[in-house]
Amino acid sequence: MTMKVLYGAGPNDIKTYDTQRLRDEFLMEDLFQADKVSFTYTHVDRLIVGGAVPVSSTLSFGSGEDIGTPYLLSAREMGIANLGGTGTITVDGQSFTLENRDVLYLGRGAKDISAQSADGANPARFYMNSVPAGADIPHRLIKRAESKMLTFGDAKRANLRNLRMYIHPEVAPSCLLLLGITDLADGNVWNTMPPHLHERRMEAYCYFDLPDDERVIHIMGRPEETRHLVVKNLDAVLSPAWSIHMGAGTSPYAFVWGMTGENQEYNDVAPVALKELR
Template sequence: MEIRHSTNPSDAKKYDTAQLRHHYLIEELFVDGQIKMVYSHEDRLIVGGAKPTDEALALEAQETLKTDFFLERREIGFFNIGSSIAVITVDGEAYELGKLDTLYVGKGAKDVRLASKDAAAPAKIYFTSALAHSTFPTRKVSVEEANTLHLGSLESSNERTIHQIIHENGVQSCQLMLGVTLFKPGSVWNTMPMHVHDRRMEAYLYFNLGEDARVFHMMGEPDETRHIVVANEQAVISPAWSVHSGAGTSSYAFVWAMAGENYTFKDMDAVPMSTLR
Protein backbone atom coordinates (compact mmCIF):
# COMPACT_ATOMS: atom_id res chain seq x y z
CA MET A 1 0.00 0.00 0.00
CA GLU A 2 1.44 3.34 -1.04
CA ILE A 3 0.91 6.28 1.34
CA ARG A 4 0.09 9.79 0.08
CA HIS A 5 0.06 12.56 2.70
CA SER A 6 -2.22 15.59 2.62
CA THR A 7 -0.98 18.70 0.88
CA ASN A 8 -1.46 22.42 1.48
CA PRO A 9 -2.67 24.72 -1.32
CA SER A 10 0.10 27.20 -0.53
CA ASP A 11 2.67 24.48 -1.11
CA ALA A 12 0.96 23.13 -4.23
CA LYS A 13 1.39 26.50 -5.95
CA LYS A 14 5.14 25.82 -5.99
CA TYR A 15 5.03 22.24 -7.31
CA ASP A 16 6.58 21.50 -10.67
CA THR A 17 5.14 18.87 -13.04
CA ALA A 18 6.95 15.96 -11.39
CA GLN A 19 5.78 17.02 -7.92
CA LEU A 20 2.16 17.44 -9.04
CA ARG A 21 2.19 13.95 -10.51
CA HIS A 22 3.89 12.50 -7.43
CA HIS A 23 1.31 13.90 -5.01
CA TYR A 24 -1.93 13.56 -6.99
CA LEU A 25 -1.63 11.11 -9.91
CA ILE A 26 -1.93 7.33 -9.51
CA GLU A 27 -0.34 5.94 -12.66
CA GLU A 28 -0.67 2.16 -12.28
CA LEU A 29 -3.65 0.40 -10.73
CA PHE A 30 -4.28 -2.69 -12.86
CA VAL A 31 -1.46 -5.24 -12.80
CA ASP A 32 -1.93 -8.94 -13.63
CA GLY A 33 -2.51 -11.00 -10.49
CA GLN A 34 -2.24 -8.10 -8.06
CA ILE A 35 -4.18 -5.64 -5.94
CA LYS A 36 -2.68 -2.15 -6.00
CA MET A 37 -3.70 0.43 -3.38
CA VAL A 38 -2.96 4.02 -2.45
CA TYR A 39 -3.85 5.33 1.01
CA SER A 40 -4.54 9.05 0.82
CA HIS A 41 -4.58 11.17 3.95
CA GLU A 42 -7.16 13.33 2.16
CA ASP A 43 -10.14 12.12 4.21
CA ARG A 44 -8.24 8.80 4.48
CA LEU A 45 -9.68 7.49 1.23
CA ILE A 46 -8.09 4.34 -0.20
CA VAL A 47 -7.99 4.11 -4.00
CA GLY A 48 -7.28 0.71 -5.50
CA GLY A 49 -7.37 -1.52 -8.53
CA ALA A 50 -7.25 -5.28 -9.05
CA LYS A 51 -6.71 -7.52 -12.05
CA PRO A 52 -7.21 -11.09 -10.81
CA THR A 53 -5.85 -13.86 -13.05
CA ASP A 54 -5.41 -17.49 -11.93
CA GLU A 55 -6.27 -17.07 -8.25
CA ALA A 56 -8.67 -15.01 -6.18
CA LEU A 57 -7.02 -12.05 -4.45
CA ALA A 58 -7.73 -11.39 -0.78
CA LEU A 59 -8.35 -7.78 0.26
CA GLU A 60 -5.81 -7.28 3.03
CA ALA A 61 -3.85 -4.37 4.48
CA GLN A 62 -3.19 -5.11 8.15
CA GLU A 63 0.25 -3.48 8.19
CA THR A 64 -1.13 -0.15 6.96
CA LEU A 65 -4.52 -0.05 8.65
CA LYS A 66 -3.46 -1.73 11.92
CA THR A 67 -6.79 -3.54 12.11
CA ASP A 68 -7.62 -7.25 12.15
CA PHE A 69 -9.32 -7.07 8.74
CA PHE A 70 -9.69 -4.50 5.95
CA LEU A 71 -13.31 -3.49 6.58
CA GLU A 72 -13.17 -3.50 10.36
CA ARG A 73 -13.61 0.28 10.37
CA ARG A 74 -14.21 0.91 6.67
CA GLU A 75 -16.71 0.58 3.83
CA ILE A 76 -15.89 0.01 0.15
CA GLY A 77 -17.30 0.38 -3.34
CA PHE A 78 -16.16 -1.89 -6.19
CA PHE A 79 -16.67 -0.91 -9.84
CA ASN A 80 -15.93 -3.11 -12.86
CA ILE A 81 -14.45 -1.00 -15.67
CA GLY A 82 -13.75 -3.92 -18.01
CA SER A 83 -15.85 -6.13 -20.26
CA SER A 84 -14.87 -9.34 -18.45
CA ILE A 85 -16.95 -10.50 -15.49
CA ALA A 86 -15.56 -9.92 -12.01
CA VAL A 87 -16.47 -12.21 -9.11
CA ILE A 88 -16.31 -10.66 -5.64
CA THR A 89 -16.90 -12.96 -2.68
CA VAL A 90 -17.94 -11.35 0.61
CA ASP A 91 -17.92 -13.66 3.63
CA GLY A 92 -18.66 -16.63 1.39
CA GLU A 93 -21.33 -15.05 -0.83
CA ALA A 94 -20.29 -14.45 -4.45
CA TYR A 95 -21.39 -11.47 -6.57
CA GLU A 96 -20.78 -11.27 -10.32
CA LEU A 97 -20.13 -7.82 -11.77
CA GLY A 98 -20.43 -7.08 -15.48
CA LYS A 99 -19.08 -3.93 -17.08
CA LEU A 100 -20.09 -0.78 -15.13
CA ASP A 101 -21.64 -2.83 -12.31
CA THR A 102 -21.02 -1.73 -8.71
CA LEU A 103 -20.82 -3.64 -5.44
CA TYR A 104 -21.04 -1.80 -2.14
CA VAL A 105 -19.76 -3.64 0.96
CA GLY A 106 -20.37 -2.19 4.39
CA LYS A 107 -18.27 -2.05 7.53
CA GLY A 108 -17.72 -5.39 9.25
CA ALA A 109 -17.34 -7.77 6.31
CA LYS A 110 -14.32 -9.92 7.18
CA ASP A 111 -13.36 -11.98 4.15
CA VAL A 112 -13.40 -10.22 0.77
CA ARG A 113 -11.86 -11.89 -2.30
CA LEU A 114 -11.60 -10.61 -5.87
CA ALA A 115 -11.53 -12.94 -8.87
CA SER A 116 -12.15 -13.07 -12.61
CA LYS A 117 -14.78 -15.45 -13.96
CA ASP A 118 -12.41 -16.23 -16.84
CA ALA A 119 -8.73 -16.18 -15.86
CA ALA A 120 -7.77 -15.86 -19.52
CA ALA A 121 -9.73 -12.61 -19.73
CA PRO A 122 -9.05 -10.86 -16.40
CA ALA A 123 -11.53 -8.38 -14.98
CA LYS A 124 -10.44 -4.87 -14.02
CA ILE A 125 -11.89 -3.97 -10.64
CA TYR A 126 -11.59 -0.41 -9.38
CA PHE A 127 -12.43 0.39 -5.77
CA THR A 128 -12.50 3.19 -3.22
CA SER A 129 -12.78 2.74 0.53
CA ALA A 130 -13.66 5.31 3.19
CA LEU A 131 -13.77 5.26 6.97
CA ALA A 132 -17.17 4.24 8.36
CA HIS A 133 -18.82 4.53 11.77
CA SER A 134 -22.05 2.69 10.89
CA THR A 135 -22.90 -0.42 8.91
CA PHE A 136 -24.98 -0.68 5.73
CA PRO A 137 -25.85 -3.87 3.85
CA THR A 138 -23.86 -5.23 0.94
CA ARG A 139 -25.59 -4.45 -2.34
CA LYS A 140 -24.88 -5.00 -6.00
CA VAL A 141 -26.31 -2.53 -8.52
CA SER A 142 -26.08 -2.21 -12.28
CA VAL A 143 -25.52 1.11 -14.02
CA GLU A 144 -29.11 0.89 -15.35
CA GLU A 145 -30.40 1.00 -11.77
CA ALA A 146 -28.50 4.17 -10.92
CA ASN A 147 -30.00 7.63 -10.61
CA THR A 148 -29.22 9.00 -14.08
CA LEU A 149 -28.75 12.62 -15.12
CA HIS A 150 -28.30 13.89 -18.69
CA LEU A 151 -26.33 17.12 -18.69
CA GLY A 152 -24.51 19.47 -21.05
CA SER A 153 -24.68 19.77 -24.81
CA LEU A 154 -22.61 19.00 -27.88
CA GLU A 155 -22.38 22.73 -28.58
CA SER A 156 -20.46 23.22 -25.31
CA SER A 157 -18.50 19.97 -25.78
CA ASN A 158 -19.80 18.46 -22.54
CA GLU A 159 -22.81 16.30 -23.38
CA ARG A 160 -22.62 13.58 -20.76
CA THR A 161 -24.57 11.08 -18.71
CA ILE A 162 -23.99 10.95 -14.95
CA HIS A 163 -24.92 7.77 -13.09
CA GLN A 164 -25.15 8.36 -9.33
CA ILE A 165 -24.77 4.94 -7.68
CA ILE A 166 -23.63 5.15 -4.05
CA HIS A 167 -25.28 8.33 -2.76
CA GLU A 168 -28.00 9.69 -0.52
CA ASN A 169 -30.88 8.57 -2.78
CA GLY A 170 -29.27 5.37 -4.07
CA VAL A 171 -27.13 2.67 -2.50
CA GLN A 172 -26.80 3.73 1.13
CA SER A 173 -23.42 4.15 2.80
CA CYS A 174 -21.88 5.90 5.76
CA GLN A 175 -19.88 8.56 3.89
CA LEU A 176 -18.64 7.05 0.62
CA MET A 177 -20.21 8.37 -2.59
CA LEU A 178 -19.52 6.90 -6.03
CA GLY A 179 -20.76 7.16 -9.60
CA VAL A 180 -19.66 7.20 -13.21
CA THR A 181 -19.81 9.82 -15.94
CA LEU A 182 -19.95 8.79 -19.61
CA PHE A 183 -19.35 11.23 -22.46
CA LYS A 184 -21.11 11.35 -25.80
CA PRO A 185 -18.91 11.33 -28.95
CA GLY A 186 -17.54 14.81 -29.59
CA SER A 187 -17.78 15.90 -25.95
CA VAL A 188 -14.64 16.23 -23.85
CA TRP A 189 -15.17 18.67 -20.93
CA ASN A 190 -16.03 17.41 -17.44
CA THR A 191 -17.12 19.43 -14.40
CA MET A 192 -17.19 22.72 -16.25
CA PRO A 193 -18.17 25.28 -14.98
CA MET A 194 -15.90 24.33 -12.09
CA HIS A 195 -16.69 23.96 -8.42
CA VAL A 196 -15.07 23.04 -5.12
CA HIS A 197 -16.53 21.33 -2.07
CA ASP A 198 -14.36 22.12 0.92
CA ARG A 199 -16.20 19.55 3.04
CA ARG A 200 -15.04 16.47 1.10
CA MET A 201 -12.30 15.27 -1.21
CA GLU A 202 -12.77 13.45 -4.50
CA ALA A 203 -10.94 10.88 -6.61
CA TYR A 204 -11.31 10.39 -10.36
CA LEU A 205 -10.46 7.28 -12.38
CA TYR A 206 -10.29 8.06 -16.10
CA PHE A 207 -10.99 5.17 -18.49
CA ASN A 208 -12.29 4.34 -21.99
CA LEU A 209 -9.40 6.33 -23.44
CA GLY A 210 -7.42 5.20 -26.48
CA GLU A 211 -3.71 4.47 -26.19
CA ASP A 212 -2.71 7.85 -27.58
CA ALA A 213 -5.53 9.84 -25.96
CA ARG A 214 -5.07 11.95 -22.83
CA VAL A 215 -7.13 14.00 -20.38
CA PHE A 216 -5.80 17.33 -19.14
CA HIS A 217 -7.04 17.27 -15.54
CA MET A 218 -7.37 20.74 -14.02
CA MET A 219 -6.66 21.19 -10.31
CA GLY A 220 -5.53 23.80 -7.79
CA GLU A 221 -7.27 26.76 -6.21
CA PRO A 222 -9.64 28.59 -8.59
CA ASP A 223 -7.30 31.55 -8.97
CA GLU A 224 -4.15 29.40 -9.15
CA THR A 225 -4.93 26.42 -11.40
CA ARG A 226 -2.56 23.70 -12.55
CA HIS A 227 -3.00 20.67 -14.78
CA ILE A 228 -1.96 17.01 -14.85
CA VAL A 229 -1.84 14.97 -18.06
CA VAL A 230 -3.65 11.67 -17.45
CA ALA A 231 -3.61 8.49 -19.53
CA ASN A 232 -6.13 5.65 -19.69
CA GLU A 233 -6.97 3.89 -16.41
CA GLN A 234 -5.06 6.36 -14.26
CA ALA A 235 -6.55 8.07 -11.19
CA VAL A 236 -6.26 11.53 -9.66
CA ILE A 237 -6.58 12.49 -5.98
CA SER A 238 -8.36 15.81 -5.61
CA PRO A 239 -8.05 17.57 -2.22
CA ALA A 240 -11.06 19.37 -0.80
CA TRP A 241 -9.52 22.79 -1.57
CA SER A 242 -8.97 22.00 -5.25
CA VAL A 243 -11.09 22.39 -8.36
CA HIS A 244 -11.41 19.19 -10.39
CA SER A 245 -12.19 19.48 -14.05
CA GLY A 246 -10.76 18.18 -17.27
CA ALA A 247 -10.73 18.12 -21.04
CA GLY A 248 -9.78 15.13 -23.17
CA THR A 249 -8.30 14.70 -26.62
CA SER A 250 -11.28 12.40 -27.22
CA SER A 251 -14.40 11.26 -25.41
CA TYR A 252 -13.84 9.19 -22.28
CA ALA A 253 -15.43 8.08 -19.02
CA PHE A 254 -14.53 8.52 -15.37
CA VAL A 255 -15.52 7.05 -12.02
CA TRP A 256 -15.86 9.68 -9.31
CA ALA A 257 -15.80 8.94 -5.60
CA MET A 258 -16.06 11.25 -2.61
CA ALA A 259 -15.59 11.06 1.15
CA GLY A 260 -15.65 13.64 3.90
CA GLU A 261 -17.92 15.81 6.00
CA ASN A 262 -21.08 16.10 3.92
CA TYR A 263 -23.15 13.35 2.27
CA THR A 264 -25.11 15.64 -0.04
CA PHE A 265 -24.20 15.36 -3.74
CA LYS A 266 -25.18 18.97 -4.45
CA ASP A 267 -23.01 20.37 -1.68
CA MET A 268 -20.63 22.37 -3.87
CA ASP A 269 -19.44 25.94 -4.25
CA ALA A 270 -19.61 27.13 -7.85
CA VAL A 271 -16.59 28.93 -9.25
CA PRO A 272 -17.43 31.85 -11.58
CA MET A 273 -15.57 31.75 -14.87
CA SER A 274 -14.26 35.25 -14.15
CA THR A 275 -12.45 33.88 -11.07
CA LEU A 276 -10.44 31.24 -12.91
CA ARG A 277 -6.76 31.90 -13.45
Protein backbone atom coordinates in the same frame (compact mmCIF):
# COMPACT_ATOMS: atom_id res chain seq x y z
CA MET B 1 -1.21 -6.72 -1.64
CA THR B 2 0.72 -3.46 -1.59
CA MET B 3 -0.16 -0.20 0.19
CA LYS B 4 1.41 3.08 -0.90
CA VAL B 5 0.95 6.18 1.30
CA LEU B 6 0.31 9.77 0.18
CA TYR B 7 0.27 12.57 2.75
CA GLY B 8 -1.48 15.25 0.73
CA ALA B 9 -0.63 18.93 0.29
CA GLY B 10 -2.19 22.34 0.77
CA PRO B 11 -2.94 24.95 -1.90
CA ASN B 12 0.08 27.03 -0.93
CA ASP B 13 2.40 24.04 -1.23
CA ILE B 14 1.69 23.28 -4.86
CA LYS B 15 2.74 26.76 -5.97
CA THR B 16 6.31 25.47 -5.91
CA TYR B 17 5.71 21.99 -7.35
CA ASP B 18 7.18 21.00 -10.68
CA THR B 19 5.36 18.50 -12.89
CA GLN B 20 6.87 15.40 -11.30
CA ARG B 21 6.17 16.55 -7.74
CA LEU B 22 2.56 17.32 -8.65
CA ARG B 23 2.20 13.86 -10.18
CA ASP B 24 3.84 12.20 -7.18
CA GLU B 25 1.41 13.82 -4.73
CA PHE B 26 -1.90 13.60 -6.61
CA LEU B 27 -1.69 11.01 -9.40
CA MET B 28 -2.03 7.27 -8.89
CA GLU B 29 -0.62 5.19 -11.73
CA ASP B 30 -0.23 1.42 -12.04
CA LEU B 31 -3.26 0.60 -9.89
CA PHE B 32 -4.29 -2.06 -12.40
CA GLN B 33 -1.59 -4.72 -12.69
CA ALA B 34 -2.21 -8.32 -13.74
CA ASP B 35 -2.67 -10.67 -10.78
CA LYS B 36 -2.02 -7.93 -8.23
CA VAL B 37 -3.98 -5.91 -5.67
CA SER B 38 -2.61 -2.38 -5.34
CA PHE B 39 -3.79 0.18 -2.79
CA THR B 40 -2.89 3.80 -2.10
CA TYR B 41 -3.68 5.21 1.35
CA THR B 42 -4.07 8.96 1.36
CA HIS B 43 -4.29 11.23 4.39
CA VAL B 44 -6.76 13.35 2.41
CA ASP B 45 -9.84 12.29 4.39
CA ARG B 46 -8.13 8.87 4.83
CA LEU B 47 -9.39 7.64 1.48
CA ILE B 48 -7.96 4.36 0.20
CA VAL B 49 -7.88 3.90 -3.58
CA GLY B 50 -7.24 0.46 -5.03
CA GLY B 51 -7.15 -1.70 -8.11
CA ALA B 52 -7.24 -5.47 -8.64
CA VAL B 53 -6.89 -7.39 -11.90
CA PRO B 54 -7.30 -11.15 -11.43
CA VAL B 55 -6.01 -12.86 -14.58
CA SER B 56 -4.62 -16.31 -13.86
CA SER B 57 -5.56 -16.64 -10.21
CA THR B 58 -7.97 -15.54 -7.51
CA LEU B 59 -6.73 -12.48 -5.60
CA SER B 60 -7.38 -12.34 -1.87
CA PHE B 61 -7.19 -9.30 0.38
CA GLY B 62 -8.81 -7.88 3.48
CA SER B 63 -6.03 -7.74 6.03
CA GLY B 64 -5.86 -4.53 8.06
CA GLU B 65 -2.19 -4.88 8.93
CA ASP B 66 -1.18 -1.80 6.91
CA ILE B 67 -3.74 0.45 8.62
CA GLY B 68 -3.61 -0.91 12.18
CA THR B 69 -6.95 -2.72 12.30
CA PRO B 70 -7.78 -6.45 12.33
CA TYR B 71 -9.24 -6.23 8.82
CA LEU B 72 -9.17 -3.66 6.05
CA LEU B 73 -12.88 -2.95 6.55
CA SER B 74 -13.05 -3.33 10.32
CA ALA B 75 -13.95 0.37 10.53
CA ARG B 76 -14.42 1.16 6.84
CA GLU B 77 -16.81 0.80 3.94
CA MET B 78 -15.84 0.24 0.30
CA GLY B 79 -17.18 0.72 -3.21
CA ILE B 80 -15.93 -1.53 -6.01
CA ALA B 81 -16.57 -0.66 -9.67
CA ASN B 82 -15.84 -3.20 -12.40
CA LEU B 83 -14.17 -1.47 -15.35
CA GLY B 84 -13.33 -4.66 -17.24
CA GLY B 85 -14.77 -8.06 -18.10
CA THR B 86 -17.13 -10.07 -15.93
CA GLY B 87 -15.77 -10.87 -12.49
CA THR B 88 -16.76 -12.06 -9.04
CA ILE B 89 -16.10 -10.57 -5.61
CA THR B 90 -16.53 -12.99 -2.71
CA VAL B 91 -16.95 -11.51 0.78
CA ASP B 92 -16.95 -13.84 3.80
CA GLY B 93 -18.40 -16.61 1.64
CA GLN B 94 -21.00 -14.47 -0.16
CA SER B 95 -20.36 -14.05 -3.90
CA PHE B 96 -21.36 -11.15 -6.16
CA THR B 97 -20.95 -11.22 -9.96
CA LEU B 98 -20.12 -7.85 -11.50
CA GLU B 99 -20.51 -7.13 -15.19
CA ASN B 100 -18.81 -4.11 -16.76
CA ARG B 101 -20.03 -0.88 -15.08
CA ASP B 102 -21.60 -2.69 -12.11
CA VAL B 103 -20.71 -1.47 -8.60
CA LEU B 104 -20.54 -3.40 -5.33
CA TYR B 105 -20.98 -1.71 -1.96
CA LEU B 106 -19.27 -3.42 0.99
CA GLY B 107 -20.33 -2.36 4.46
CA ARG B 108 -18.23 -2.04 7.59
CA GLY B 109 -17.07 -5.32 9.09
CA ALA B 110 -16.26 -7.35 5.96
CA LYS B 111 -13.30 -9.62 6.59
CA ASP B 112 -12.11 -11.96 3.86
CA ILE B 113 -12.42 -10.56 0.33
CA SER B 114 -11.38 -12.21 -2.93
CA ALA B 115 -11.63 -11.30 -6.61
CA GLN B 116 -11.62 -13.44 -9.72
CA SER B 117 -12.38 -13.06 -13.42
CA ALA B 118 -14.74 -15.15 -15.49
CA ASP B 119 -12.24 -15.08 -18.39
CA GLY B 120 -8.56 -14.36 -17.92
CA ALA B 121 -8.34 -13.22 -21.54
CA ASN B 122 -10.81 -10.45 -20.71
CA PRO B 123 -10.19 -9.90 -17.00
CA ALA B 124 -12.23 -7.88 -14.57
CA ARG B 125 -10.65 -4.62 -13.50
CA PHE B 126 -11.89 -3.81 -10.03
CA TYR B 127 -11.48 -0.19 -8.96
CA MET B 128 -11.94 0.43 -5.22
CA ASN B 129 -12.61 3.41 -2.95
CA SER B 130 -12.70 2.89 0.83
CA VAL B 131 -13.40 5.44 3.55
CA PRO B 132 -13.92 5.34 7.33
CA ALA B 133 -17.48 4.40 8.33
CA GLY B 134 -19.48 4.78 11.52
CA ALA B 135 -22.42 2.58 10.65
CA ASP B 136 -23.10 -1.02 9.65
CA ILE B 137 -24.83 -1.12 6.27
CA PRO B 138 -25.45 -4.36 4.35
CA HIS B 139 -23.41 -5.25 1.28
CA ARG B 140 -25.23 -4.54 -1.96
CA LEU B 141 -24.60 -5.14 -5.66
CA ILE B 142 -25.81 -2.23 -7.79
CA LYS B 143 -26.27 -3.17 -11.44
CA ARG B 144 -25.81 -0.50 -14.06
CA ALA B 145 -29.54 -0.56 -14.81
CA GLU B 146 -30.26 0.20 -11.13
CA SER B 147 -28.12 3.34 -11.06
CA LYS B 148 -29.75 6.76 -11.29
CA MET B 149 -28.77 8.67 -14.41
CA LEU B 150 -28.60 12.46 -14.61
CA THR B 151 -27.69 14.51 -17.68
CA PHE B 152 -25.57 17.64 -17.43
CA GLY B 153 -24.06 20.13 -19.82
CA ASP B 154 -24.64 21.31 -23.36
CA ALA B 155 -23.27 19.87 -26.61
CA LYS B 156 -22.69 23.42 -27.87
CA ARG B 157 -20.18 23.84 -25.04
CA ALA B 158 -18.69 20.35 -25.57
CA ASN B 159 -19.61 19.27 -22.01
CA LEU B 160 -22.75 17.14 -22.46
CA ARG B 161 -22.47 14.10 -20.20
CA ASN B 162 -24.44 11.40 -18.41
CA LEU B 163 -23.74 10.86 -14.73
CA ARG B 164 -24.83 7.64 -13.04
CA MET B 165 -25.21 7.54 -9.26
CA TYR B 166 -24.54 4.12 -7.70
CA ILE B 167 -23.56 4.53 -4.07
CA HIS B 168 -25.81 7.41 -3.12
CA PRO B 169 -28.74 7.91 -0.71
CA GLU B 170 -31.15 7.89 -3.65
CA VAL B 171 -29.90 4.51 -4.93
CA ALA B 172 -27.85 2.52 -2.40
CA PRO B 173 -27.14 3.98 1.06
CA SER B 174 -23.74 4.21 2.71
CA CYS B 175 -22.24 5.92 5.71
CA LEU B 176 -20.08 8.56 4.00
CA LEU B 177 -19.02 7.19 0.60
CA LEU B 178 -20.50 8.41 -2.67
CA LEU B 179 -19.56 6.75 -5.95
CA GLY B 180 -20.71 6.93 -9.55
CA ILE B 181 -19.65 6.86 -13.20
CA THR B 182 -19.79 9.64 -15.78
CA ASP B 183 -19.73 9.22 -19.58
CA LEU B 184 -19.34 12.04 -22.05
CA ALA B 185 -21.74 12.20 -24.97
CA ASP B 186 -20.24 11.64 -28.43
CA GLY B 187 -18.24 14.63 -29.60
CA ASN B 188 -17.96 16.19 -26.14
CA VAL B 189 -14.68 16.59 -24.27
CA TRP B 190 -15.20 18.48 -20.97
CA ASN B 191 -16.11 16.90 -17.65
CA THR B 192 -17.29 18.80 -14.55
CA MET B 193 -17.69 21.98 -16.54
CA PRO B 194 -18.38 24.65 -15.37
CA PRO B 195 -16.03 23.98 -12.44
CA HIS B 196 -16.84 24.12 -8.76
CA LEU B 197 -15.46 23.55 -5.27
CA HIS B 198 -16.98 21.49 -2.46
CA GLU B 199 -15.22 22.53 0.73
CA ARG B 200 -16.91 19.82 2.80
CA ARG B 201 -15.96 16.88 0.55
CA MET B 202 -12.91 15.55 -1.27
CA GLU B 203 -13.04 13.50 -4.44
CA ALA B 204 -11.07 10.99 -6.47
CA TYR B 205 -11.34 10.41 -10.21
CA CYS B 206 -10.38 7.27 -12.14
CA TYR B 207 -10.30 7.81 -15.90
CA PHE B 208 -11.04 4.79 -18.09
CA ASP B 209 -12.19 3.66 -21.55
CA LEU B 210 -9.51 5.96 -22.97
CA PRO B 211 -7.39 4.63 -25.87
CA ASP B 212 -3.78 3.97 -24.93
CA ASP B 213 -2.39 6.78 -27.07
CA GLU B 214 -4.92 9.40 -25.94
CA ARG B 215 -4.89 11.59 -22.83
CA VAL B 216 -7.08 13.67 -20.52
CA ILE B 217 -5.85 17.05 -19.27
CA HIS B 218 -7.05 17.14 -15.66
CA ILE B 219 -7.12 20.67 -14.24
CA MET B 220 -6.76 21.15 -10.50
CA GLY B 221 -5.68 23.72 -7.90
CA ARG B 222 -7.22 26.92 -6.61
CA PRO B 223 -9.35 28.78 -9.16
CA GLU B 224 -6.95 31.72 -9.17
CA GLU B 225 -3.85 29.55 -9.63
CA THR B 226 -4.57 26.33 -11.53
CA ARG B 227 -2.30 23.40 -12.30
CA HIS B 228 -2.78 20.42 -14.59
CA LEU B 229 -2.03 16.72 -14.82
CA VAL B 230 -1.81 14.80 -18.08
CA VAL B 231 -3.42 11.42 -17.37
CA LYS B 232 -3.76 8.18 -19.31
CA ASN B 233 -6.23 5.31 -19.25
CA LEU B 234 -6.86 3.86 -15.76
CA ASP B 235 -4.97 6.64 -13.95
CA ALA B 236 -6.60 7.98 -10.78
CA VAL B 237 -6.36 11.52 -9.40
CA LEU B 238 -6.89 12.87 -5.89
CA SER B 239 -8.91 16.06 -5.63
CA PRO B 240 -8.77 17.71 -2.18
CA ALA B 241 -11.65 19.87 -1.01
CA TRP B 242 -9.70 23.06 -1.76
CA SER B 243 -9.15 22.17 -5.43
CA ILE B 244 -11.27 22.52 -8.52
CA HIS B 245 -11.49 19.41 -10.69
CA MET B 246 -12.29 19.38 -14.36
CA GLY B 247 -10.77 17.92 -17.47
CA ALA B 248 -10.78 17.71 -21.24
CA GLY B 249 -9.93 14.64 -23.28
CA THR B 250 -8.34 14.14 -26.68
CA SER B 251 -10.83 11.33 -27.37
CA PRO B 252 -13.93 9.78 -25.74
CA TYR B 253 -13.46 8.65 -22.13
CA ALA B 254 -15.32 7.95 -18.90
CA PHE B 255 -14.46 8.29 -15.22
CA VAL B 256 -15.42 6.93 -11.84
CA TRP B 257 -15.94 9.59 -9.19
CA GLY B 258 -15.80 8.82 -5.51
CA MET B 259 -16.39 11.27 -2.66
CA THR B 260 -16.31 11.45 1.09
CA GLY B 261 -16.50 14.18 3.69
CA GLU B 262 -18.93 15.89 6.01
CA ASN B 263 -22.11 15.15 4.06
CA GLN B 264 -23.60 13.30 1.10
CA GLU B 265 -25.32 16.32 -0.45
CA TYR B 266 -24.26 16.07 -4.08
CA ASN B 267 -25.33 19.66 -4.75
CA ASP B 268 -23.37 21.13 -1.81
CA VAL B 269 -20.96 22.92 -4.14
CA ALA B 270 -19.62 26.42 -4.71
CA PRO B 271 -19.67 27.25 -8.45
CA VAL B 272 -16.59 28.90 -9.92
CA ALA B 273 -17.09 31.32 -12.81
CA LEU B 274 -14.86 30.63 -15.79
CA LYS B 275 -13.70 34.23 -15.78
CA GLU B 276 -12.21 33.63 -12.30
CA LEU B 277 -9.84 30.90 -13.51
CA ARG B 278 -6.16 31.71 -13.85
